[in-house]
Amino acid sequence: MSKDIVLLNKEPFIRMVKRDSITTVKAWFIRMIAVILALIVAALVIVAITKQNPIEVYLGMIDGAVGSKRRLWVTIREILAMLCIAVGLTPAFKMKFWNIGAEGQILMGGTAAAAFMIYFSDKLPSGILLIVIIIVSSIAGLIWGIIPAFFKAYFNTNETLFTLMLNYVAMQIVTFCIVFWENPTGSNTVGIINSATKAGWFPSLFGNVYGLNVVLVLLLTTAIAIYMKYSKHGYEISVVGESEFTAEYAGINVKKVILRTMMVSGAICGFAGSLIVSGASHTISTSTAGGRGFTAIIVAWMAKFNPIAMILVSALLIFMQQGSVQIATQFGLNENASDIITGIIIFFLIGCEFFINYQVELRKKSKEGK
Amino acid sequence: MKKRTLSLIVSLALTATLIAGCGSSATKESSSDTIQTQSSESASGDTQDDASAIKVGIMYIGDENEGYTESHMKGIQEMKTALGLTDEQVIEKTNIPEDESAYDAAVDLADQGCNIIFANSFGQESYMMQAAEEFPEVQFAHATGYQAASSGLSNMHNYFTSIYEARFVTGVVAGLKLNELIENGTITAEQAKIGYVGAFPYAEVVSGYTSFYLGAKSVCPTATMEVQYTNSWADMSGEAEVASQLIANGAKLISQHADTTGAPSACEQAGVPNVGYNVDMTSVAPDSALTSAYNNWAPYYTYAVKSVIDGTKMDVNWCQGFAEGAVGITALNEKVVAAGSAEKVAQVEAAIKDGSLHVFDTTTFTIGGKSLEDLIAEGGDYAKYADYVSDGYFHESELASSPSFDLRIDGITELTE
Numbered sequence: 173m174s175k176d177i178v179l180l181n182k183e184p185f186i187r188m189v190k191r192d193s194i195t196t197v198k199a200w201f202i203r204m205i206a207v208i209l210a211l212i213v214a215a216l217v218i219v220a221i222t223k224q225n226p227i228e229v230y231l232g233m234i235d236g237a238v239g240s241k242r243r244l245w246v247t248i249r250e251i252l253a254m255l256c257i258a259v260g261l262t263p264a265f266k267m268k269f270w271n272i273g274a275e276g277q278i279l280m281g282g283t284a285a286a287a288f289m290i291y292f293s294d295k296l297p298s299g300i301l302l303i304v305i306i307i308v309s310s311i312a313g314l315i316w317g318i319i320p321a322f323f324k325a326y327f328n329t330n331e332t333l334f335t336l337m338l339n340y341v342a343m344q345i346v347t348f349c350i351v352f353w354e355n356p357t358g359s360n361t362v363g364i365i366n367s368a369t370k371a372g373w374f375p376s377l378f379g380n381v382y383g384l385n386v387v388l389v390l391l392l393t394t395a396i397a398i399y400m401k402y403s404k405h406g407y408e409i410s411v412v413g414e415s416e417f418t419a420e421y422a423g424i425n426v427k428k429v430i431l432r433t434m435m436v437s438g439a440i441c442g443f444a445g446s447l448i449v450s451g452a453s454h455t456i457s458t459s460t461a462g463g464r465g466f467t468a469i470i471v472a473w474m475a476k477f478n479p480i481a482m483i484l485v486s487a488l489l490i491f492m493q494q495g496s497v498q499i500a501t502q503f504g505l506n507e508n509a510s511d512i513i514t515g516i517i518i519f520f521l522i523g524c525e526f527f528i529n530y531q532v533e534l535r536k537k538s539k540e541g542k
Numbered sequence: 543m544k545k546r547t548l549s550l551i552v553s554l555a556l557t558a559t560l561i562a563g564c565g566s567s568a569t570k571e572s573s574s575d576t577i578q579t580q581s582s583e584s585a586s587g588d589t590q591d592d593a594s595a596i597k598v599g600i601m602y603i604g605d606e607n608e609g610y611t612e613s614h615m616k617g618i619q620e621m622k623t624a625l626g627l628t629d630e631q632v633i634e635k636t637n638i639p640e641d642e643s644a645y646d647a648a649v650d651l652a653d654q655g656c657n658i659i660f661a662n663s664f665g666q667e668s669y670m671m672q673a674a675e676e677f678p679e680v681q682f683a684h685a686t687g688y689q690a691a692s693s694g695l696s697n698m699h700n701y702f703t704s705i706y707e708a709r710f711v712t713g714v715v716a717g718l719k720l721n722e723l724i725e726n727g728t729i730t731a732e733q734a735k736i737g738y739v740g741a742f743p744y745a746e747v748v749s750g751y752t753s754f755y756l757g758a759k760s761v762c763p764t765a766t767m768e769v770q771y772t773n774s775w776a777d778m779s780g781e782a783e784v785a786s787q788l789i790a791n792g793a794k795l796i797s798q799h800a801d802t803t804g805a806p807s808a809c810e811q812a813g814v815p816n817v818g819y820n821v822d823m824t825s826v827a828p829d830s831a832l833t834s835a836y837n838n839w840a841p842y843y844t845y846a847v848k849s850v851i852d853g854t855k856m857d858v859n860w861c862q863g864f865a866e867g868a869v870g871i872t873a874l875n876e877k878v879v880a881a882g883s884a885e886k887v888a889q890v891e892a893a894i895k896d897g898s899l900h901v902f903d904t905t906t907f908t909i910g911g912k913s914l915e916d917l918i919a920e921g922g923d924y925a926k927y928a929d930y931v932s933d934g935y936f937h938e939s940e941l942a943s944s945p946s947f948d949l950r951i952d953g954i955t956e957l958t959e
Contacts, residue, residue: 240653246646360742360773361640361665364672453642460641497647501635 236498260440273335281445313442599651617839640665704863713757737788
């Protein structure tokens with residue numbers, strides 16, 4: 173009995189203590205160490221599995237992602253799409269509304285964009301068509317966002333399941349539309365829409381095909397950053413996110429905030445759909461969203477909803493993804509090899525958040541004198 | 543305060559990297575420009591293009607784990623050996639989907655100085671054309687496509703094999719097997735039903751299953767066929783499931799136009815004889831696989847790359863069959879095939895080679911009880927086939943390299959829900 177007490181009283185050799193606060197510099201220092209450790213571990217894995225020189229593999233990835241002007245722009249285009257979706261998810265997640273339906277909202281936005289490109293290419297002048305496409309695809313995403321919000325607000329349904337299932341509904345709608353739009357018939361692909369007239373395509377800006385993508389996404393990111401940080405709406409969102417009861421006590425109309433926020437969130441994801449369809453692929457398929465709606469959740473959370481950090485995180489993930497094609501070609505590695513590397517890096521980055529929140533304390537000798 | 547300095551530093555760093563990025567990309571651009579002008583110079587400088595200066599790019603829909611792409615990879619490998627190219631001269635990109643990444647991949651290969659670029663999947667065609675327009679001095683060749691001739695681009699090409707010839711021969715093997723089952727009393731003549739696992743309902747697949755069916759019917763007149771689609775080129779479990787459904791529906795033999803071993807695996811379990819595609823299926827179905835129709839892409843790749851090296855003009859549409867060794871059937875599985883199959887196969891192959899046998903002989907099939915010639919004469923929807931039909935047969939793959947036979951003939955039922 174007394175022995176037990178001794179054991180219980182004994183301070184463990186290592187223990188984790190929650191940090192009161194941590195300086196930003198220190199936090200970023202920990203993250204840097206995590207990235208370096210991740211690269212070392214990934215290098216060991218590469219050597220063990222493939223017998224390739226890891227430094228050459230890394231150089232191959234850099235070459236693949238930013239090695240030429242075109243590769244750089246493809247990478248930028250993909251970063252922008254990812255960033256746009258992550259920005260769209262931010263208001264919802266800040267409100268602790270688990271919107272895992274970005275995938276469906278993107279698809280609906282993309283479908284709306286494709287529909288207008290197909291049916292209105294000869295009815296509207298190009299400039300107006302583009303504006304209409306952006307508005308309509310945002311509305312399509314908005315509708316796909318407001319449905320689960322409505323049921324959450326009024327019937328307290330589980331938004332995680334609801335938004336997830338709407339993804340599959342969206343996918344079926346796309347499959348259905350492809351039956352009408354497929355070109356040539358029976359091929360199950362839509363092909364490039366308006367490849368001759370380029371109607372409804374994002375025009376080049378500053379001499380660059382993806383110039384408009386850059387401008388629109390950066391404007392949107394700034395707008396949402398300001399909206400979240402300085403507007404009354406943004407404040408309401410964070411209060412609802414912390415505690416619905418507090419929000420109600422403070423006189424915030426929680427239902428209204430949920431609906432409004434999911435409208436914003438869905439509309440941005442819908443816009444991302446037009447960004448992908450009109451601004452990049454010029455086609456629509458069930459893989460148009462391509463899992464980006466899920467990856468963007470990681471981006472938003474890892475960046476702690478900070479827009480600048482979101483740029484960095486999406487850049488890192490896209491960089492790895494774009495580099496993977498190159499190492500598959502150059503070293504005869506399967507693209508899965510790069511998924512492993514990405515996995516290791518994400519593991520370390522998420523893991524390091526623990527060390528940012530907690531610190532390791534060793535048993536202090538002086539206290540244990542007796 | 544600290545936060546502010548940090549954000550300042552971060553934004554400074556960002557601008558620095560952006561500027562640096564722009565700077566380096568600008569130099570990269572100019573260097574790639576010089577490469578391009580160099581390559582266009584060497585292309586125009588007639589016979590200067592010797593084998594050591596050439597660069598070949600290819601993008602595949604899948605990788606070595608998928609039969610269709612694997613056969614292309616083998617073709618490229620053989621071309622490399624035949625023409626004595628080094629590893630550095632051939633850039634292979636795997637798992638390129640049928641969307642804008644196909645365009646990205648094509649122009650990236652062109653940027654790397656490839657003189658000729660191949661793509662092997664149907665849906666990549668429009669992206670190839672987009673790239674071909676941008677790089678007029680680079681040759682673009684697309685397998686299974688059909689738009690090269692109508693694209694108005696002199697550097698865009700289509701290629702395919704007369705795989706229908708090989709399918710016809712495998713159909714003969716299947717028909718003989720059905721005959722054997724009938725003779726043994728295992729099934730009656732009326733029960734001789736074939737199940738066909740198709741990928742997508744368009745001409746390439748329709749032409750394929752029709753030629754297979756006509757081959758079977760040429761030896762087993764009572765044969766009928768049911769076709770069901772998976773709507774995917776490579777869906778292992780989907781193909782297995784469709785094969786099982788067809789078997790449950792009464793199919794006594796299964797064939798496929800899809801890229802995985804799903805169907806043969808299901809057949810092996812059910813003990814149903816089957817005919818595969820692209821690869822020898824005896825590894826997964828040792829006791830049920832009869833043979834497989836396969837494409838041999840090496841003749842085309844060798845021809846195309848050789849044309850670029852020699853500076854000669856490439857065919858806009860290339861399509862060859864048995865005669866040039868571009869198609870064939872894998873070794874007959876003696877354990878399963880009916881007696882006398884080998885002799886019959888040799889006889890049919892010879893007849894196809896010397897032109898005495900035409901796969902789409904219009905006397906061998908009817909549509910709604912009428913012959914194709916009569917239907918064309920009647921006009922209406924069938925009038926468009928007039929250009930294809932002459933001398934008593936449908937001239938498949940002669941006007942364009944990709945299959946164009948998309949008629950649904952009597953005896954074949956498409957199961958579509």
